[in-house]
Amino acid sequence: MNHPLKRIAVIGAGPGGLTLARVLQTAGYNPVVYEGEASPNERQQGGTLDLETDSGQKALQIAGLLESFYQICRFEGQSGKIVDKSGKVYHDDTHDDTADEVPGIDHYSRPEIDRTVLRELLLDSLRPDTIQWGYKFMQAIPVSDHQYELHFENGKTDVVDLVVAADGAFSRIRPLVSEATAEYSGISMIELNIMDVANQFPELAAFNGPGSVIALADHKGIIAQLNGDGRIRVYLGFRAERDFLDIVDIPYDEPEKAKPQLLAMFADWADELQKYITSANGAITPRRIYMLPVPHTWESRAGVTLIGDAAHLMSPFAGAGANLAMLDGAELALSIINNDDLDTAVRQYELKMFEYAGAIAAETKTNMELFFSDNAAAKLGELMNSYVNQ
Ligand SMILES: Cc1cc2nc3c(=O)[nH]c(=O)nc-3n(C[C@H](O)[C@H](O)[C@H](O)COP(=O)(O)OP(=O)(O)OC[C@H]3O[C@@H](n4cnc5c(N)ncnc54)[C@H](O)[C@@H]3O)c2cc1C
Numbered sequence: 001m002n003h004p005l006k007r008i009a010v011i012g013a014g015p016g017g018l019t020l021a022r023v024l025q026t027a028g029y030n031p032v033v034y035e036g037e038a039s040p041n042e043r044q045q046g047g048t049l050d051l052e053t054d055s056g057q058k059a060l061q062i063a064g065l066l067e068s069f070y071q072i073c074r075f076e077g078q079s080g081k082i083v084d085k086s087g088k089v090y091h092d093d094t095h096d097d098t099a100d101e102v103p104g105i106d107h108y109s110r111p112e113i114d115r116t117v118l119r120e121l122l123l124d125s126l127r128p129d130t131i132q133w134g135y136k137f138m139q140a141i142p143v144s145d146h147q148y149e150l151h152f153e154n155g156k157t158d159v160v161d162l163v164v165a166a167d168g169a170f171s172r173i174r175p176l177v178s179e180a181t182a183e184y185s186g187i188s189m190i191e192l193n194i195m196d197v198a199n200q201f202p203e204l205a206a207f208n209g210p211g212s213v214i215a216l217a218d219h220k221g222i223i224a225q226l227n228g229d230g231r232i233r234v235y236l237g238f239r240a241e242r243d244f245l246d247i248v249d250i251p252y253d254e255p256e257k258a259k260p261q262l263l264a265m266f267a268d269w270a271d272e273l274q275k276y277i278t279s280a281n282g283a284i285t286p287r288r289i290y291m292l293p294v295p296h297t298w299e300s301r302a303g304v305t306l307i308g309d310a311a312h313l314m315s316p317f318a319g320a321g322a323n324l325a326m327l328d329g330a331e332l333a334l335s336i337i338n339n340d341d342l343d344t345a346v347r348q349y350e351l352k353m354f355e356y357a358g359a360i361a362a363e364t365k366t367n368m369e370l371f372f373s374d375n376a377a378a379k380l381g382e383l384m385n386s387y388v389n390q
Contacts, residue, residue: 006161006342009034009150011137011173015115016308016325017166018122021130022063023333033126034152036136036167040123045115047233048225050078052110052323059326062334065125069113072121074228076210077112082381085217087270090381093388094209112211114228115322137172146302146343162342163304164332166325169290171310177298178306182290182313184242187368189289190250190262192234193282197226201279207272208232215273216376222266224276234276235287236262239372245286252284289315294365295358300347307332312357317371318364324357 008024010017013035024031037043051057051073060066081092123131136153140163143149150158165173169182197205205226207213212225221237251257262277292313298306308325332349339345370379 007159008032008162008164008336009158009160010164010166011150012036012166012168012308012310013040013123013131014166014168014308014325015118015122015322016310016329017164018119018126019059019063019326019329020164020166020307020333021329022065022122022125023330024336025126025130026064027333027337029336031130032158033131033166034135034137034150034158035131035133036153038134040119040133045119048074048077048112048114048227049118049322050110050112050319051118051326052320055320055323055327059323059330062330063122063125065121068121069118070111072117073111073113074210075111077212077226077228078110079209079211080213081209082214082216082377082384083273084377085215085266085269085273087215087272088377090377091384091388093384094211112228117228118322137167140173140176140304142303148303161303162336162346165304165306165310166308166329168309169313171306173304174306174310176304177301178296180293180296182292185289185291185315185368186239187237187289187315187372188240188245189238189287190236190245190252191283191285191287192236192255192262192277192280193284194232194234194276194279195282196230197232197279198230200281201275204232204272204275204279207275214377214380215269216371216380217269219372219374219376220266221371221376222269222273222276231282232276234280236265236277237289237371238265242288245288250284250286252286255280255282255284258284289368291315291365292361294361295354296361297354297358298350300343300350302343302346305332305346305350307353311353312361314361314364315368317367318360320360320364324360328353328357 008031010033013033021031021033060069079094082090138151138153140148140150148163165171215222219239223235224232226232250261307328335345335349
């Protein structure tokens with residue numbers, strides 16, 4: 001560790017940036033995290049994440065947080081079933097937290113955690129002054145071969161030896177190393193929320209079980225996940241032109257009016273699946289799904305690198321993005337800790353990351369095609385059954 005005094009700035013306090021900061025800090029470094037949002041509570045953090053053993057959990061282990069994670073994650077949340085629009089089941093590993101009793105399922109393989117809870121775990125693990133809230137990054141100006149001057153919307157500046165882009169899908173730092181931009185994937189989603197489902201909709205709660213239900217047919221999907229706060233978060237996914245969500249004239253901010261239009265899109269789907277729409281009693285959010293080219297690589301450049309969605313934005317159809325962002329954070333930190341030279345550390349991290357992230361980005365792209373293909377439920381069910389039988 002010959003460069004702990006080098007100034008390392010991380011832009012973005014998502015899972016990637018926070019994991020990087022945590023691992024560096026535990027090794028004696030003093031990274032600063034600049035986050036555009038004004039406080040940790042400015043925005044709802046979204047749904048639940050399955051953390052994989054070889055990525056999200058590996059990162060938490062490197063960060064010294066795996067045992068704390070096991071105290072707060074939901075082992076039962078990793079279970080789920082895959083059905084078609086009639087409700088016919090193609091895969092079912094619904095189980096409670098006795099996963100070891102289900103052949104082929106490792107109890108620790110993909111436990112689930114709400115994003116808010118994961119973020120709290122990471123935030124609480126950092127020294128209080130690590131994150132500078134309300135610092136929206138605007139631009140980085142090279143001031144030497146190895147240093148950048150960072151400019152923020154609030155007028156503040158900072159000269160750093162390494163700036164790490166952990167600023168997500170539409171990274172403002174990415175153009176320093178790559179011409180690639182996040183492109184619309186062809187898939188749009190509408191997110192629904194069913195609050196307090198166990199009490200308000202016990203039948204739906206029983207149908208959904210403790211994890212997720214993926215219903216696929218006719219190049220569309222209803223993807224539902226029980227969250228730790230007792231809600232079911234539902235994603236209605238479909239192929240659509242880029243501007244469909246804007247021109248379709250669904251009143252997203254008036255759920256009762258929006259629901260009949262959404263129901264019409266799934267008119268011939270089974271009653272128990274339509275209940276995911278009719279029971280929605282929370283916010284409705286339209287989402288376009290974007291992705292970077294697969295693979296996405298760049299020529300290493302001194303003083304700057306990318307992690308997480310900034311490096312390899314992909315669709316959510318393998319549940320990998322946050323897992324990889326955390327792994328990137330941990331791998332970059334380890335490379336910095338284990339190399340005397342910062343530029344070498346960055347290069348080594350990038351080469352390793354290009355390989356593992358490239359493979360998963362390709363798999364995710366294949367999954368996305370599969371989710372919205374003919375006979376998708378049967379194909380995805382077969383794929384999931386093959387994993388269980390391995
Ligand atoms: C619908 C959906 C479902 C998903 N489900 C899963 C799943 O089940 N499992 C999984 O692993 N992944 C999932 N993902 C992907 C996952 O959300 C992302 O891959 C992950 O959040 C990326 O982490 P990150 O740290 O790279 O970036 P982000 O989480 O996007 O964090 C970026 C941070 O940077 C900040 N920021 C942005 N711009 C600036 C700026 N200019 N200045 C300062 N700060 C800035 C933002 O405020 C934010 O805090 C899903 C994504 C979507 C859209």
